[in-house]
Amino acid sequence: MAEYAVAMRNITKQFPRVLANDDVTFLVRPGEIHALVGENGAGKSTLMNILYGLLRPTSGTIAIYDKPVDFQGPGDAIANGIGMVHQHFMLIPPLTVAENVILGQEPSHRGIVDVTHANKMVRDLSEQYGLKVDPTVKVETLTVGIEQRVEIIKVLYRKAEILILDEPTAVLTPQEVDELFEILRSLQRQGKTIIIITHKLQEVMAVSDMVTVMRRGKYVGNVATKDTSKEELANMMVGRQVLLQVERGQAKPGKEVFRAEGLHAVNNKRLPVLHDVSLSVRAGEILGLAGVEGNGQSELVEVLAGLRKAEKGRVYLDEQEITNLSPRVIKEHGMGHIPEDRHRRGLILDYSVAKNLILGLHHRIPFVKKVLGIEVMNFPQIHQTADKLVEEFDIRPPDRENLAGNLSGGNQQKVVVAREFNHNPRLLLAAQPTRGVDVGSIEFIHRRLIQARDEGKAVLLISADLEEILSLSDRIAVIYEGKIVGILSPKEATEERLGLMMTGGGQ
Template identity: 55%
Template structure:
């Protein structure tokens, strides 16, 4: 095969769904041995196009060529036969099964009438070593990290002989360290002759590992460029159709009364191990307090005890001097607390409910939407239409099931619902995870608006840039404790990094 050979070519691909044209006569090419990015806003049509290439959808119009030969990909089995593998944003793994069982599922090698696990393990270990994946074949999926689960998905495609790998938003659920490791894995794959298509909206990753990029906006190709001949600013402008600001503009905070106070809070994790250790801090109205830390240092448990999703073993949590620890989530919500959860699928949305139903999950029982035990769908839908417009939710209609929206637009539904409830305390956990630069800019403005209206905002994010840019104070967590609370204007990422690793404490230190 020639080095410059086109391994994937899609010509005039059109895909329609009820009320929307997801792909509108899209054409693009990928050369052998390159990492080629598909860049676009949430709902631009990137995943739909790659689902067509992988055989999950059939195009209404257009044709596909693999290695310059026209092919008909009617299902994933045909795609796999053609050497195409897809690593989905939401992993397709069976949690109680081991790594090797997941990798060979559906393609089990046999010895007589039994599965030859020894042969499978050898092959998995060989592939793992060859591509630097460092996966332990006998571990159960439920016992390994999200980053390691992604490596299992990569191994699954390699085990099936894939030469063309599609990564769908692969860094959306990874820690910064795992992202760096994934970039190295991708480079290793192309060095071994693989070709990668990267679906993403993260410009930093495109500039780091990609050679080419095709920009899609609202179902149409806007441009295809080589990465070395462009800049993040140019890509962002092409993606959203306007200039995008990467900095967060805000005035100095004017904090007032104390709204949330934690005193010596202790709580257990899901294994029964102490996750929060005598944790104390205070959050005032009119400020954003950022929670920074390496994932797994108690941040999730902290959010859950405040929102009523986890029991407090000792200590107290006060809202306006009234104890709320160990109350039910609905009671805490009715204390004017808004909550943007970390996992939009598990705790943010009811995926089979419509967009409009999801937007009233917190207040469907109010007289405005509920009369004599019957929901007033006229008012519910009218309310949703207003929020869809205000938050630029890309959906065919307000009655579309939430499941049918892109991940970023699902996130916008949650943020619209929580901010519209006019909370005095807004808890935002990973609020921009999976969002494109335009949407991130919009959400950041909304959080600043809440602060400037005198609301208290508690922000938990694994994106240190986001914490530094948005927060008025930053509380750094390490091993279930707050090791320091610092002013972002008077600190640096390096100092916060040392605090996150437990090497340093500082600021308003807590025990």
């Protein structure tokens, strides 16, 4: 047997302005579940994209099962038994499971695609690896957890012996995570080698055999999971001690700041997506909203922020009705909004950090001033505010003139968070505030949310991360198929109970 299934030695990848991988060595033994962890911008995805043939290294060597390889593209990686399941699934919704799996490698009989044979092959793979997927159903009818199984079957169909999974649990419920881990263990028992890229250290500890840590493009260390801890891994990733659960005192809720009554809304296809949603948040309180993605929470946030019309119902902020007002007017009433998609809703990537930090108030004093009766940008004030926020929120690199698009995901999120906090809102709408953010930035953002609560702000936290919901919330509401199916105190809530409610399993 080969000593290593994957041996990447002295890998360097130099982009025009960024050294993404700096002399990295990454070794994976056959049959391991091997976790690759690190902060945003640590170089994990670049390294795995090199392994999958999407990128070529500037220097260094790769061997697969002790055989030197030089991949010119993903086709070469696939031919050498490597498959990759990307964080954002690459499935075609109107096609069936089997049609998605065989796409590009269709079995045929006399020049015609043999659908019956394709269905049988996919069903056999599904049963062999415990994946439990019907090959004849359309992908558009599947849950996210089942879609992920289809992606795994796709790489197994192409005879992958080494599977790379990028953030595989990002959108799964706790029950789906448990099912995925059992699938990974089943694959391991049948001889597969698995590499998972993740930032969820609890899951690293639960499923992996070995862990490789990267920091700022460099290899930091390689440890057996049984010989380490979440705390040690976090310290290796960040280079300092990290609090994995932010300390917080007892909430002291005051008067009601925000109230939604009987909200109904439709999605972009004009289909009903919110059904009689009612919520309230008090000053000095974090209300967490838990739910599997796609159950109406995105549309709810858009309705509250003025980005989508409510068909019925009312929204109040400090007893003033703000239903269906424009986003600018709602912001001026005292609502801050950390959007779930920082690229589409939170930033203008071609603008500087300084300009992004004043968006939303860019038209108001002190960021504009009158010169000869004409309103112009007050750049000294803009720069002063930007420099203060860059330092206070530890935005890296600390350059206000840097374009937002040049920052790592974690630092882009810090720009959004800094701006919304600086607006001093009475209600902070925080949607997926730590999505795609590394452990150090998560700690920082959690601290700021607790600080906002303790300063008397009302916080509505919408997150698909149950660990985040449980560690920050003073009350927890659960949304399922566009309805609020229950509101629990933290004492009543467990991951298992919330996971059941999130999938319609009762209260």
